[in-house]
Amino acid sequence: MITRPTPSRRLLLQLLVAAQVLYVLGVAAAGYATTAYGQHIWLATSPVELHQLQYGDFVRLRYVAATVPLAAWHAGGTPQRRQGVYVLFAPGADSLATVAGVYASEPRPAAGQAVLRGFVQEVYNNSLELRYNLERYYVPGDSPLRRAKTGPPLRVRVSIAPWGQARIERVRALGK
Amino acid sequence: MSRKFLETDSPAWVAEGLITEAQREALLARYPPEAVQAVGLLPLLGSILVGLSALSVLAANWQNLPAGLRLGLLVGSIVAAYAGGEYFVRRGNRSVGHGLLALGLVFFGAGIILTSQLYQLVGYDVSGLLAWVVAGVLLSFLYESPTLTLLPIVIGAAVQTYCTQALGSFSYATAGLVVLGCGGRWWRRPDALVGTVLALGLLWQAGLWVLVSHSKITWFFVPAMLVYAAGDWHPNARGGRALQGPPLVAAYLFALGLALFGETDQYAGLLRPPVWAYLGALGAVLAASVAGKRARGRLATLPDWLLLLPGFYLPGGLALAVATLVVLYAHAGSVLARAHRAGDAEQLTLGTVLFVVATMVAYFKLTWVFLDKSLFFLIGGVLLLSLSWYLRRRNAQRLAAALGSNKQ
Incomplete structure (x- = not known):
């Protein structure tokens, strides 16, 4: 038909x-x-399981800011697993951003501060494990990471758009 | 009728004088050999292989291609698949056409995901993928195709899974789109397969909702029975029944689980939501369902609701197990009675199976503790054998009676 x-x-x-x-x-x-x-901040991180690069083009990054003391929790109630949160970053030493607080609703950042969205991964007795969805990083072919044996400390430049999206802009060895 | 069957059996028909040789040849001419069709598949298979090879070359080199080229390829494949689909539909080759249109929709989703990945871009809500569901729903309204109706249901379930697992929130927009879009599409053109898949997709989302909101799992049955009630209101009885299958199976498995494990108060305790809120919500759904059944003259299916009796509010222990078993028996009996009245052989088989299952559960539950093990198995075996003999006899009698009354 x-x-x-x-x-x-x-x-x-x-x-x-x-x-x-x-x-x-x-x-x-x-x-x-x-x-x-967007706003740009540097975050300290290190890759985990670098040998994954033998099988694919991605590594998993573990951010220093992924572990936050429970004292930084600035919202009512107790944090729940998988809850979406707003993480306030303030500039710290060596121009690396450090966590100033974790909020359940969007905080108003002061000058120089930035807000990144995250999710509660795990709640411990006195610390929180956060996830930023920026943990998967595609390693370009010419990156020195491909020749590295152990996971070197890195600094990651993250852009945060005014409307809340974020992206990894580039990755560099820490201290360079 | 298959040509092969005709070829092998027809000489005997001529020999027995059922048909003449001329009639046999006329019959054979009616069903030409199908060899031509198989040859017609070859170009399709060939193009699939060529396409796969192109795809694997692309996948291997994807990360090394410049960003612009990758974007161009994504957009190009979306446009090409849709254009090809519309071309084939217009030519009258609907299956290939609808397949290509579905491929276009899949490419669109892949385009969204791969482009976000290309820029290492992270979104924190589901709006990016919501567009995929919207496109799928709109496409399903443009064409008359089960494939294109099924696809947005599956996409909706996938997007909801991603949203709840990766983003930790339930997307009401996705659920609403599937209910109104896919549900509306199905309502206007009911199809048994689409109805069942639609119900499954909605139950999946309801399950995710319970998971994310950390509610008691019994809350699952409020949305699930809403799907069931929608089936009651549908003018097409067969279509409505297809939609009701998955919620009924879920409710039955739940009742079975309650009969098996309900004894421990610990399990029953996991199931008890606040009494008035839960019973109120479920009662409202029940009222909607009963109204639908009455309006469409299907009150005979009302005993389906037996499975939803909130027995878990009873104190745990033997009382709860026995009460659930009574409910299971009553339900199996109602299915058998209904099948008997309608003379429906399939439903009779189903009712029999439900009856046997209830008997087995009852037996294991109630006698394991009290009986010597060898006696336990002996009595169980004899019980099942006599039950099967009895049910078989009843079925045969009922079907014979039904056939007899049809002939008169």
Whole structure:
């Protein structure tokens, strides 16, 4: 059976496909815009299980800011696992950002401070384990990380867009 | 009828004088050999292989391609798949056309995910993937295809899984889109398979909701029975029943679990939500379901709700196990009675199986402690044998009676 194409259906499909293409391009634009208009902070980290690079192009990063003392919890109630939180960063030594507080709702950052979204991974007696969804890092082909044997300390430059998205901009060895 | 069957059996028909040789040839001519169709599949298989090779080359070198080229490839494949799909649909080759359109939708999702990955971009809500569900729902309304109706249900379940697991929150927008979009699509054109998958997808999301909100698992049955009640309101009885299958299976498994493990108060304690809130919510759903059954004249299926009796509020222990068993028996009996009235052989088998399961649970539950082990197995075996003999006889009698009354 041949379905007669109603002109309206073809037009609707064209509109739908155009919207999808624009959307994908929009995601890419958000990537550029996050760098261009976003706030930039350096976070200290180190890669774990570097030997994973033999099998793929990704390493897992463990941020120093992933472990936060429970004293930094500035919200009512007790933190719940998998809860979404706002982490306030303040500039620290060596221009690395350090956690100033963990909030359940978005705090108002002072000058020089930045807010990054995160999730409670685990709650311990006097500390919190956080996840920033920035833990998976694609290692470019020419990165010195590919020749490293043990996980060296790194500094990661993170851009945070005013609308809340974040991206890893670049990664460098700590102390350079 | 298959040609092969005709070829092998028809000479005997001629020999027995059922048909003449000329009639046999006319019949054979009606069903031409299908060799041509198999050959027609070869180009399709060939193009799939070529496509796979291109895909593997791309996947191996993906990370080394410049960003612009990667973006171009993603966008290009989306457009190409949709254009090809519409081309084939217009040519009348609907299965290939709908397959390509579905591929376009999958490419769109892959495009969103891979582009975010390309820029190491992290979003903290599900809005990025929500567009995927929206596109799927809209596409399913444009074409008359089960594939394209099923896809957004599956995508919705996947997006919800990602949202609850990675982002730690339940996306009501995704659930709403599947309910209104896919549900609305199904409501207008009920299809048994789509109905079952839709119910499964919604139950999956309901389960994730319970998980994320740290509620007692019994709350799961409020949304699950809402799906069931929707089936009651559907004008098409068969379509409605397809939607009700998964919630019923879930409720039955839950009742079975309660009969098996309900004795320990610890398990029953995990199930007890605040009495009035839970009973109020479930009662409201029950009222909606009963109203639907009455409006569509399907009050005979009301005993389905027996499975939802909140027996877990009883103090744990033997009382709870026995009460649940009574409910299981009553439910199996109601299925058997309904099947008997309707003369439905399939439902009769189902009712029999439910009855045997209830008997086995009852037996294991109640006699394991009291009986000597060899006696336990002996009595159990005899019980099942006599039960199967009795049920078989009843079924045969009922079906014979039903056939007899149909003939008159």
